Amino acid sequence: MNAPLPGPLNDNPSLDRWVAFPAPGKVTINTGRVEIGQGVLTAMAQIASDELDVAMGRIAIHSGDTERAPNEGYTAGSQSIQFGGVAMRQACADVRALFLDQAAKIIGCKAGELSIRDGSILRDGASSGQDYWTLAGAVDLAVKATGTGPRKAVADFKTIGANSARLDLPGKIFGDAVFIHDMKFDGMLHARVVRQPNRGATIGAIDEAAITHAAKGDVSFVRHGDFLAIVGDSETAVDLAGAAAVNHVTWHNVEAPTALQQEAAWLLQRPAIDRVIGAPEPSDAQGKERFEATYSRGHLAHASISPSCGLAEFHDGHLTVWTHCQGVFPLRGMLAKTLGLDASAITVHHAQGSGCYGHNGADDAAADAAIIAMQMPGKPIRVRWRREEEFVYEPKSPAMVVKVRALLDDDGKPADWTQEIWSGTHNKRPGAGGILLGAQALPNPLPEPPPACVPESSGGGGTRNGEPLYDIAAKRIVHHLVTETPVRTSALRGLGAMPNVFAIECAIDELAERAGQDPVAYRLSIIADKRARAVIEKVAAMAKWQSGAPSGGGHGRGIAFSRYKNRAAYCAVVVELDVDEEIRVRHVWCATDAGLVVNPDGAINQIEGGIVQSISWVLKEQVRFDNAVASFDWETYPVLKFSEVPEIDCELINTKDEVPLGVGEVTAGPTAAAIGNAVSHALGARIRDLPLTRERIMAALLKN
Amino acid sequence: MTKPIDFTVNGKYVSASPSNEDTPLLNVLRNEFGLMGTRFGCGLEQCGCCMVLIDGQPEKCCTKPISSVAGKSITTVEGLGTAEYPHPLQQAFIDEQAGQCGYCLAGILISAKALLAKSPSPTRKEIALALDGNICRCGSHNRIMRAVEKAAAVMRAGAAS
Numbered sequence: 001m002n003a004p005l006p007g008p009l010n011d012n013p014s015l016d017r018w019v020a021f022p023a024p025g026k027v028t029i030n031t032g033r034v035e036i037g038q039g040v041l042t043a044m045a046q047i048a049s050d051e052l053d054v055a056m057g058r059i060a061i062h063s064g065d066t067e068r069a070p071n072e073g074y075t076a077g078s079q080s081i082q083f084g085g086v087a088m089r090q091a092c093a094d095v096r097a098l099f100l101d102q103a104a105k106i107i108g109c110k111a112g113e114l115s116i117r118d119g120s121i122l123r124d125g126a127s128s129g130q131d132y133w134t135l136a137g138a139v140d141l142a143v144k145a146t147g148t149g150p151r152k153a154v155a156d157f158k159t160i161g162a163n164s165a166r167l168d169l170p171g172k173i174f175g176d177a178v179f180i181h182d183m184k185f186d187g188m189l190h191a192r193v194v195r196q197p198n199r200g201a202t203i204g205a206i207d208e209a210a211i212t213h214a215a216k217g218d219v220s221f222v223r224h225g226d227f228l229a230i231v232g233d234s235e236t237a238v239d240l241a242g243a244a245a246v247n248h249v250t251w252h253n254v255e256a257p258t259a260l261q262q263e264a265a266w267l268l269q270r271p272a273i274d275r276v277i278g279a280p281e282p283s284d285a286q287g288k289e290r291f292e293a294t295y296s297r298g299h300l301a302h303a304s305i306s307p308s309c310g311l312a313e314f315h316d317g318h319l320t321v322w323t324h325c326q327g328v329f330p331l332r333g334m335l336a337k338t339l340g341l342d343a344s345a346i347t348v349h350h351a352q353g354s355g356c357y358g359h360n361g362a363d364d365a366a367a368d369a370a371i372i373a374m375q376m377p378g379k380p381i382r383v384r385w386r387r388e389e390e391f392v393y394e395p396k397s398p399a400m401v402v403k404v405r406a407l408l409d410d411d412g413k414p415a416d417w418t419q420e421i422w423s424g425t426h427n428k429r430p431g432a433g434g435i436l437l438g439a440q441a442l443p444n445p446l447p448e449p450p451p452a453c454v455p456e457s458s459g460g461g462g463t464r465n466g467e468p469l470y471d472i473a474a475k476r477i478v479h480h481l482v483t484e485t486p487v488r489t490s491a492l493r494g495l496g497a498m499p500n501v502f503a504i505e506c507a508i509d510e511l512a513e514r515a516g517q518d519p520v521a522y523r524l525s526i527i528a529d530k531r532a533r534a535v536i537e538k539v540a541a542m543a544k545w546q547s548g549a550p551s552g553g554g555h556g557r558g559i560a561f562s563r564y565k566n567r568a569a570y571c572a573v574v575v576e577l578d579v580d581e582e583i584r585v586r587h588v589w590c591a592t593d594a595g596l597v598v599n600p601d602g603a604i605n606q607i608e609g610g611i612v613q614s615i616s617w618v619l620k621e622q623v624r625f626d627n628a629v630a631s632f633d634w635e636t637y638p639v640l641k642f643s644e645v646p647e648i649d650c651e652l653i654n655t656k657d658e659v660p661l662g663v664g665e666v667t668a669g670p671t672a673a674a675i676g677n678a679v680s681h682a683l684g685a686r687i688r689d690l691p692l693t694r695e696r697i698m699a700a701l702l703k704n
Numbered sequence: 705m706t707k708p709i710d711f712t713v714n715g716k717y718v719s720a721s722p723s724n725e726d727t728p729l730l731n732v733l734r735n736e737f738g739l740m741g742t743r744f745g746c747g748l749e750q751c752g753c754c755m756v757l758i759d760g761q762p763e764k765c766c767t768k769p770i771s772s773v774a775g776k777s778i779t780t781v782e783g784l785g786t787a788e789y790p791h792p793l794q795q796a797f798i799d800e801q802a803g804q805c806g807y808c809l810a811g812i813l814i815s816a817k818a819l820l821a822k823s824p825s826p827t828r829k830e831i832a833l834a835l836d837g838n839i840c841r842c843g844s845h846n847r848i849m850r851a852v853e854k855a856a857a858v859m860r861a862g863a864a865s
Contacts, residue, residue, distance in 0.1 A: 037805025037842050165801060172806025173797045174790070175741020175781035179807065182740035216724045235735055236727045239747070305745055305753060305807045305841045354807035355842045387746040601801055605844065609804055612843025634750040634839060643832040645845040 003147035008032065008087035012070035015098075016141040018091035019052070024133045025119070027052065027059045031088060032072025033080040034064035034326065035168055037355040038664055039602040040080045042167045046598050047085055049159040050152050051092035053116035054132070056159060061167070064328045064350025074327035074429065076358070076491065077459060078568060078662025081598055085660060093149030095141060102139045103130045154596070154656045161656060163601040168352070180324045180351035181309045185380035188311075190235040192242025193368045193383065194228040195393055196441040197254045199448070202226050204250035214244030222375050227441035229372050231381070242386060257486035257625035264296035264399035264689070267422040270482045273451060278467065278476030282407065282416050289408040291511060295503040297690040298622035300397040301637055302492055306354035307385040308394075310366030312373035319346045319373065323366035324353025327429070331363050334430035335370055337446060338439040357613070359429050359490040361385055361394045367436035391637060392629040393437060397492035398424035398485055400462065402503035412515030413526050419466045419500065420478040424485035425453045426461030426495040434490065451483040454495060459565040465497040465669060468504045469563050470526045486625060494668035497564060498614065499690075501669025502676060505560035506688065509677045518547030519559050519677065529563075531593050534653055535572040536561050538591035542649060543574035552684030554579055558677025560670040564661075569594040570653075571666040573611070575674040577646075579682040582694050585615050585646040585675065592650065592666060595658035603663045604650045610667035611648055616640035618672045622691050709774045713737065714783030722770050729765035729773055730754045733780060741781035741810045745839070752838030755811035756780050762818035764811075764837075781810035784817060792862070793817060796855035797848070804842035812838045816852045824860055828853070 005013065012018070012032070020028045029048045035041045045059045062068055064075075072084050096116065103121045104111040107128055115122045121130040152160075171178040203226050211230065212219060217237030222229045228249065230241045260266060311322040319341060325331050328348040336343040348366075356362060369383040385393075400423040407416040428434025433453070435446050454461035466477040512522035520540045524533060539545075539559065549557060556579065561572040570593040577585045588611050597603045616639045623637065624630040631637035672690070680686040685700040708719040713733070720732045728747075733739045733756070742765065745753030749764040756765050757779035785791035790798070793813050803809045812835060819826055819834040826834070831852050832845075840848065 039804075165798065166803075169801065169803055169806060170787055170798060172803060172809050173794050173813070174785070174787055175739070175810045177738075177740035179740075179743070181744065182734075184738075216726070234723060236722070236724060236731050239731075303841060305751060305805070305839060306743065307746075353805075355805035357841075384744070387748060605801060605804060605847065608846065609843030612845060613841070616843075633748055634746060639839060639841060640845075641832075642835040642838070642840075642845050642849065643829070645832070645843075648846055 005145055005147045006087040006090050007083050008070060008072045009090055009145050013144040014142055015091055015095055015145055017070045018088065019095045019141060021132050021136040025058055027054050027132070028062055029059060029088065030062045030069040031084060032064065032070045033084040034075045034350045035352055036075060036326065038606055039166050039599060040075065042164055042602060043081055043085060043598040044088055045167060046159040046164050047088050048092050050157050051089050052096055054119045056164070058119065066328050066332050066348045071329040073330065076326050078564065078664045078666070080662060081660045082568070082662055085598065089151055090147055090149065091145055093151045094145045094147065095149070097149035098139050099132055099135055102135050103128065106130060160598050161596065161600070164599045166602065178352055179306070180311065180322055180353050181306060181384065183311055183322060183351060185313070188380040188382055189231050189233060189376070190238040191229050191231045191369070191372050191381050191383045192238050192386065193438065194230065194242070194245040194249050195389060196226050197251050197256070199440040199445070201251045201253045203228060204252050207248040210248040211241050211245050215241035222372050224371060224375055225441055225443035227371055227438055229368070231372065231376070256627045257629060259626050261486035262298065262625040264298055264401045267399060267401055267482050270484060272422070272480035272482045275479045276476055277456065277463065277479065279474035281476070282474060285407055291406040291408060291507065291514070292404065293507055293510060293688060294401065294403045295499065295506060295688045296401045297399060297499045297502065299399045299487065299489070300492055300617055300621050301391060301623050301631060302357050302360040302394055303637060303639060304354045304356050304360050304390065307387050307390040308361035308365035309353065309382070309384045310369035311380060311382045312366065312369035313380040314373040314377045317345060319370060321346065321348045321366050321370050322351045323348060323362055324351055324356070325362040325366060326356065326359070330429065330431045331366060334436055335367060338367065338436055338442070339370060339374055358492040359395050361390050363430050364393070364437035368438045371438050371442070388632045391632045395428055395488045395490035396623050398426060398489035400496060400499040402499050404503050404507040406507065406511065408511070412511065414470065414472045414511060416474045417468055417472045418476050418478060419503065421462050421466055421496070421500065422480045422482055423462030423496060424482050424489040425451060426489065426491050427452070427454045428488055428490040434488070451481060453481050460496065462496040464495045464565060465500040465562055467566060469529065469532060469566055470508070471528055472526070487629060493610070493613065494665040497562070497665065498617065498668040498672050501560065501562040502672040502690065505562065505670065505673030506676045506686070509558065509680065510686065520545055521547065523561060531570050531655070532561065532563060535570045535591040535593050538651065538653060539572040539574050539589050542591060542651060543589040545574060551681050554682055556678040556680070556682025558674040558679070558681055560673030560677060562669045564666045569661040569663055569666045571670050573667060573670040573674040575671070575678045577675065577678045577682060579679055579697060581697065583619055583679060583692055583697070587646050588648045588671065590648070590650045590667060591653060592663060593653040593655055594661045594663045594666070596656050596660040597652055598660060600652055603652060606663045607650045607667055608648050610664060611671045612640060612645055614668045614671035615646070615675065618675045618690055619692055709770055711773045711775060712777045713739070714779060720770055725771040726769045729756070729768045729770055729778070732770050733765070739780050739782050743807055743810055752811040752815065753808055755814040755838065757814060757818060760818070760821065762815050779814070781813050784813060792858040793852065793855040796851040796858065800847045800851040800854065802847035802851040803844050808838055808840045812840065812848060816855070819852070820856055820859060824856060824863070826852070826856060
C-alpha cells in the first residue's frame, strides 16, 4: 500500500535522490533547497537526524545540483521546510523502514522488534551487530518512495524542535572560502559584462583603445550580438576595464526610466490586465458608512551585500555552471533554451552567495558566465558583477498602489472589503515570467514571455495577502497587473504581501480609530481564528500594550497582524518609535506561530532579520529614477545601519502538532504596518505612502 | 611588473608583485595570497566587507593601492583565530549565532576587534557606531552586537586573570 507523497518527493520519488550511505558511519542527504543564509541545510540535517536515527555529525548535505539533488524548483516563498522538509522527513522515514525490513530478514525477526540508535540496529534494545552501513549493500535505494515509512511522533523528536547551531556559520566566521566568489579553477579567466542598457539597445561604437588603456593590463573583448564582455587573467585589469567601458561604449535605442515613473502613482493610468477575485460587488451599498484610503510603496532593490557572481566552463560539448541562484533546475532549463543546448548537456551546481531575499542578479550572472564560456571553450570563466551593475540591473520589487474600500456595519466594523491593487509583475524569474538578462543582447533573443504574475494557487504576487483574514462578510480583490514597468520587476521577500498588509493593517487601525476603539481590541472583535487571536494577544502582552495611550506627542506605538499568504505562518508585531523630523524605531515585539519549528533559534534569527529589513524598507528604501536608475550604490540606496536598529523581542508560539511553516517572509507586512500605525499615533496624522521620508513626515505635520 | 612590495599579513612577511601598483590590497589578499576571508562587497569603500587592520587601524581595502601598504602590518579575519583556537569574538559570534548569510561577518569581526582594542568595555551605542561602517543586509545586527558585548566580557576576564 502506498500513501500520498509530499509534493517534492512525488516529483522525485527515487529514494537514492534523497539519501545515501557513502562510507561507514557517514550519511549524505540531498536536498533541492539551497542555503541562502536562512539556515535551511541545518534544518534539513536535523530532520534527517531524527527520522534516520543518526547523529547530526554523521550527516553531510548535498544541495542544489542538477546531477544528484532532487528537483524542487525554487528555494523561495518560505516553503523549504513546509514542503521540502516534509518531503525529506518522509524520504528518510521510508529509507529507515527499508533498512529495518532488511535487518529483520537477516536477523530472522520481525521489524517491529528492531530500533535504531545512531545508525546501529538494536533488537529489543541490544546491539544486533547490524547497522546502516553493513546493510547498505543489500538495500536498494533506487526504488520509489512509498510514503509508508512511519514518521517519528512529535513526542519522539530529539533534534527537531531543539536549537541547533548553524552548520554553515563557522566557515563564514573564520573567513573560509565558502562563497561562490571564492571559487578558483586552473586557467580561470575573470570577466565583466558591458551591460546592454535595455532590450533592443544596440552597440554603436566601442573604444577598445581607451578601455585597454584604463585596464593597465591585458584584457580581451568577447562579443556575441550586442552582448559584450571584457575578459582577462587579472581581476584588477578586468575590473578597471569594466568600469571604464561604461563611458567608452555607445549604444543606440536606449530607453531609461524617468523621474515621473519613479512614483507608484504612475501605475494608475497604465495599460493593465484587470481581474476581480472574490465576492461580487454589493448591490445594496446605499446608506452604508464608507471608508476609502489609498496606500503606496515605491520600487525596492534586493540590495544583496555582494554583487552577483557566476562561473561556467564549456568543455567537450558539456556546459558546467556554478551559481548562487534559488533554482538550479529552472536555470538549467532556461540556459538550454538560451544557448541552444540540450538540458542533458548542462550541469548546474549551487554555491553559496550572500543573502538574496528573492530574485536578484544571481541567475543573470551565471548566464553571463555561460554565454562567455560558450565563446571560449575549455576556459573556466568567472563573472562578478560590479556594485553599480547589481543595483541598476537586478530585478526590482515593483512599486504598488493599494486602494482599500470598505463598507461598515452599525458597529463600525467592516462588512464589505475591496482591495484594489495596481502592480507590475512579481515574477520575472527565468523560465517563469522572464528571460536571462544577457540573453536579451544575443542575436535573435528569445521573446519576452507575456505579462503574468504569480497565480493565487502559488500564493499570488501582487495579490499576495490582498484579502484581509478578518471575518468580513464579503471580500474581493480588484487586481490591475500593469503590463509595462519602467524597469524589470520580480520577486522580493514576500512579493505583494508587504504593501497589501501595510494597506490592510493601516486601514484597520483607521477603522478602529473611527469606531473609537483600541486597535488590539478592535482586531480581536473581528477575527475568530484562534491562532490569529493567539499571536495578537501574545504580542500585546509582550509589549504591555495599553489602550488609550495619548496620541500626537512624537512618541507612538502601533500593532499589526497577518497570516502570510493567508495560509502560512501567523505573525503579529508591535512597534514603539519616536518621530521628530525623522523616525527612530525604538523597540519591536513579535509573536509568531509557524507550527512545528525545526530549529527555533534559526527561526527567530530569520524573524529578526525580516523585521530589520522591513524597517529599512519602510524608513529608507526606494529605488530612484532620473533618466537612469539613480540608486546605484550604498549612498544613493542607503539601508538601515547598526545605530538605527531597535531592540527586538521575538517569541514563537509552539504549536508542534501543526505542520511546519516558513518564517522568512512573515514579518515583512506586519512590521511595515505596525510602523505606519505607530507613526500615525506619534504624529496624530497618517502617512499612507512608503517610504516614510522626512518630506512626507513634514507634509503630514503641516496638514495637521 | 612593478617592483615587489613588502609588508606583513597576519604576522608573516610577504611580498606582492602585482602588475599594477594601484592594484587594490583586497585583490592581492584574495588572488595572490588566497586569503578569501576578506570579501568584495562594493569596491567603493562603502560596505565594509573588505575591512582589514592596517597597523591596527580598521580600514576598507577594496580601493587601497597595494603600494600604500609597503612596510605595514595587515591583519585579516584569518589572522584572528581558527576553528581550533577561535578568537573570543569568533567564539562569541558562534555562541550567539550572529549571522545569516555571513558575507559581512569577516569585515564586522575586524571592526569589532579594532573597537575592543581601544575600548574594552564598550556600550551598546559605542558598538553600534563602531559598526556603522559595515552593512549587514540580513538583519543580524542585534545578535552581532550581543556577541561583541559577550566577547568584550570574556576578553576583560582573560586580561584580569
